[in-house]
Amino acid sequence: MSFLSEALWVLLLGSLLGLELIGKVPPTLHTPLMSGANAISGITVLAALTLIIKAGNDGNTPLLALGAVSLGFALFNVIGGFLVTDRMLAMFSRKSARKENR
Amino acid sequence: MNTAVIVKYAIDLVAVLLLALGIKGLSKVRSAREANRLAAVAMALAVLGVLVDSFAGGISSTAWSWIIGGTIVGGLLGAITAQRVPMTSMPEIVALFNGCGGMSSLLVALGVALFPVMGAEGESRIVEEISIVISVFVGSITFTGSIVAMAKLQGWLSTPPWMQSKARHVVNIALAVVSLIAAIEMIRNGGSGLWLLVVASALLGVGVTLPIGGADMPVVISLLNSYSGVAAAAAGFVVGSQLLIVAGAMVGAAGLILTQVMCNGMNRSLVSVLFGGALGASSSSSGGGGEYVNITSCSAEECALTLEAAERVIIVPGYGLAVAQAQHTLREVTRSLESAGIEVAYAIHPVAGRMPGHMNVLLAEADVPYEQLKEMDVINPEFPATDVVLVLGANDVVNPQAKTDPNSPLYGMPVLDVQQARTVFVVKRGMSAGYSGIKNDLFELANTSMLFGDAKKVLGDLLGELKELGVGKK
Numbered sequence: 210m211s212f213l214s215e216a217l218w219v220l221l222l223g224s225l226l227g228l229e230l231i232g233k234v235p236p237t238l239h240t241p242l243m244s245g246a247n248a249i250s251g252i253t254v255l256a257a258l259t260l261i262i263k264a265g266n267d268g269n270t271p272l273l274a275l276g277a278v279s280l281g282f283a284l285f286n287v288i289g290g291f292l293v294t295d296r297m298l299a300m301f302s303r304k305s306a307r308k309e310n311r
Numbered sequence: 312m313n314t315a316v317i318v319k320y321a322i323d324l325v326a327v328l329l330l331a332l333g334i335k336g337l338s339k340v341r342s343a344r345e346a347n348r349l350a351a352v353a354m355a356l357a358v359l360g361v362l363v364d365s366f367a368g369g370i371s372s373t374a375w376s377w378i379i380g381g382t383i384v385g386g387l388l389g390a391i392t393a394q395r396v397p398m399t400s401m402p403e404i405v406a407l408f409n410g411c412g413g414m415s416s417l418l419v420a421l422g423v424a425l426f427p428v429m430g431a432e433g434e435s436r437i438v439e440e441i442s443i444v445i446s447v448f449v450g451s452i453t454f455t456g457s458i459v460a461m462a463k464l465q466g467w468l469s470t471p472p473w474m475q476s477k478a479r480h481v482v483n484i485a486l487a488v489v490s491l492i493a494a495i496e497m498i499r500n501g502g503s504g505l506w507l508l509v510v511a512s513a514l515l516g517v518g519v520t521l522p523i524g525g526a527d528m529p530v531v532i533s534l535l536n537s538y539s540g541v542a543a544a545a546a547g548f549v550v551g552s553q554l555l556i557v558a559g560a561m562v563g564a565a566g567l568i569l570t571q572v573m574c575n576g577m578n579r580s581l582v583s584v585l586f587g588g589a590l591g592a593s594s595s596s597s598g599g600g601g602e603y604v605n606i607t608s609c610s611a612e613e614c615a616l617t618l619e620a621a622e623r624v625i626i627v628p629g630y631g632l633a634v635a636q637a638q639h640t641l642r643e644v645t646r647s648l649e650s651a652g653i654e655v656a657y658a659i660h661p662v663a664g665r666m667p668g669h670m671n672v673l674l675a676e677a678d679v680p681y682e683q684l685k686e687m688d689v690i691n692p693e694f695p696a697t698d699v700v701l702v703l704g705a706n707d708v709v710n711p712q713a714k715t716d717p718n719s720p721l722y723g724m725p726v727l728d729v730q731q732a733r734t735v736f737v738v739k740r741g742m743s744a745g746y747s748g749i750k751n752d753l754f755e756l757a758n759t760s761m762l763f764g765d766a767k768k769v770l771g772d773l774l775g776e777l778k779e780l781g782v783g784k785k
Contacts, residue, residue: 213438216548216556223544223557226331227564234338237659237684239569240668242337243533244405245347246565249330250539251412252354252558255361256419256546258378262365264426265374272426277377279418281385286412289389291351293404296393298344300675 241297248290254283315367322360323554329353330558334565340681357554398676399636401669406461406532409539413453416542417509420446423549424497424505437498442548444494447505448512449542455516456535460528463521470522479522480586486515519585527584529662529669530573534581537566573662603742603750609760611769614736615776621698621734623654625690627727628670629663631704631739637767638677641703644774645679651782656683658690658700658727660708687727694731702729702737704766709737710751721749735759738769 234242261276330353336346362370370378389408396404420443462468489511496504523531544559574581618624626645632638645655657674664670671684685693694700702709712719713726729735730753737759753759762769 212551213435216551216553219553219556220544220560223560224564226557227334227540227561228568230331230334230561231338231565231568234569234572235340235686237340237668237671238338238343239572240401240405240672241343241347242334242668243536243566243569244401244408245337245350246334246562246569247405247409247412247536247539249334249350249354249558250409250536250543250562251415252357252555252562253412253415253419253543253546254354255357255552255555256543256550257381257415258358258361259365259550259552260419260422261377261381262361262368262370262374264422265371265377266368267426268371268373269426272422273373273377275418275422275425277381279415279422280378280381281388282411282418283415284382284385285389285392286408286415287354287389288386289393289404290408291347291354292390292393293396293401293408294347295344297398297401297672297675298347300672301340301343301681 237301241294241301244290244294244297248287248294251283251286251290254280254287257283313367315363319360319364322356322363326353326357326360326554327557329356330561334561357558360554361552397636398672399633399638400465401672402529402532403461403464406457406464406535409532409536410454410457410461412539413450413457413535413542415450416446416539416546417450417454419546420450420549421505421509439549440498442545444497444508446542446545446549447508448490448494449538449545451509451512452516452519453535453538453542455513456520456538457532459517459520460523460532460535463523464528468521479518483515483518486511486518490515523584530570530581530584533566533570533573534585537563537570540564540566603754605755605757606742607757607760608763609736611762611772612776614760614762615773615780615782617734617736618648618653618699618701618773618777619651619780619782621653623697624648624656624699624701625694625697625729625732626655626657627663627700627702627705627709627729628657628659628674629703629705629708631766633664633669633673634704635766635768637703637765637770638673638679640767640770640774642674642677642679644770644777647774647777647782656685656690656693658687658729659684660687660705660727661725663705663708687725691728694728697732698734700729700732700735702735702739703770704738704740706739706751707749709753710749712749712752715752719749729753730756730758733758736762738762738764738766740765 231242257276257280261273261280264272264276329349333346333350333353336342336349424443459468490508493504493508493511497508520531540559540562544556544563547555547559570581574584648655657679659670674684707721709727709729710721711730713721713724716722735758737754739761741763754761
């Protein structure tokens with residue numbers, strides 16, 4: 210039970226942290242923030258990795274395949290998400306850099 | 312506690328810290344880009360943590376080859392998609408990525424359900440079953456819901472008529488009940504309800520998302536983004552990873568806040584977005600609709616002549632601009648105005664376009680200087696001192712009814728006071744209503760002229776006329 214109670218505390222505190230973190234966001238950044246948060250939600254890569262490693266130790270091929278597909282989906286989300294967010298934000302920072310140069 | 316475990320805990324703690332700083336940094340323009348990279352680094356650290364932790368137990372070579380295979384396929388596709396996608400389809404791509412995150416959580420839970428590898432027994436077995444149920448349920452809804460949202464935004468899917476009737480509530484409630492029964496069956500008898508749960512919750516994701524109108528889609532995507540966080544947290548319970556739980560919970564909570572912000576901007580409650588269907592259906596009967604009278608339409612030439620004589624012009628971009636992908640043409644028009652010494656600003660309504668911030672991204676892509684983009688509260692007092700307002704494919708966000716008519720469904724929604732400017736030009740494809748289906752009194756005002764047509768074409772014509780007039784030539 211100790212993992213459960215710890216995990217529930219972690220869940221609670223993590224949620225509260227999330228609520229506090231983005232109290233004030235300028236509307237400009239809503240889309241990039243959404244996209245960035247979306248990339249972070251691809252953190253299920255960790256679960257997929259854990260699954261593959263366990264399956265590898267058991268020599269369980271169907272589970273290995275399932276884990277690999279899951280890993281692929283998660284990484285698609287993570288890598289795509291971070292890159293797209295960066296692309297959006299790059300356009301903003303270029304503008305502000307030019308402003309300072311003027 | 313051996314060294315590997317301690318190292319893993321240290322890495323995890325740093326990763327959580329960086330993730331939190333990353334999300335926080337993303338909320339400020341100056342730090343946003345670094346923050347995004349910080350979050351990416353945190354993610355890499357988290358992956359490293361899992362590998363370090365498992366290294367003690369050994370990672371078999373077969374496991375490595377599957378890991379590398381999955382990484383290459385998923386990572387490459389993600390990178391290519393991210394580079395190729397045009398900025399105008401940003402909402403769709405966020406929906407697609409989000410759906411894949413949900414799918415990943417679903418697959419992990421399925422794997423653990425089919426092959427009980429985590430070795431949980433007794434009470435922890437029940438906890439595991441409950442986590443699996445939540446992960447499967449939320450993961451399926453996130454996946455199918457996101458894909459439907461993407462297809463609807465791309466125009467691949469339209470809502471069948473029966474989905475707009477009350478019957479859909481019956482269907483959705485039935486699907487929810489079936490999911491619940493399957494979940495209980497699965498927890499009590501171990502596994503037998505699994506496939507029923509997958510199918511029922513996948514259909515529920517479709518059933519809930521399909522009837523929602525285009526205007527509300529951003530809210531739904533944001534909500535689904537929050538769900539994918541919840542799915543990740545549930546997967547964290549399944550595989551026993553606290554880092555996963557924290558990150559999932561943070562994204563889940565942050566997504567909820569963002570959803571709420573979007574709802575506030577549109578003066579709608581989340582409940583009415585999810586269950587109300589299209590706003591127009593209910594409001595047209597209550598006097599919101601009606602015929603337009605006294606519409607003045609004008610040509611690009613007349614508009615160009617007025618623009619030439621102006622000293623101060625404000626552009627109000629909206630959904631129509633994004634659909635027509637007219638941001639570059641718009642930028643050319645404003646460039647020639649600027650070089651003629653005319654002051655140009657852009658009024659950005661918080662929910663203009665398909666998502667909050669959508670217009671900023673679009674205009675930034677077209678090289679519009681950041682400081683010309685003005686938020687609603689800043690620009691509203693400036694309208695009375697403005698000569699010309701050019702409304703490009705925006706409708707509800709410039710409807711004066713929201714301030715003047717307490718019976719209007721829009722009443723109370725913050726809007727741009729464009730009617731206070733000397734002249735207003737509205738570029739619009741036709742006289743059809745906006746998302747809300749509500750008549751816009753602005754179009755009937757004496758100082759408003761309509762330019763009918765696709766935003767890109769109208770702006771192209773306008774550019775031609777301005778050139779003929781010699782505006783901006785040095």
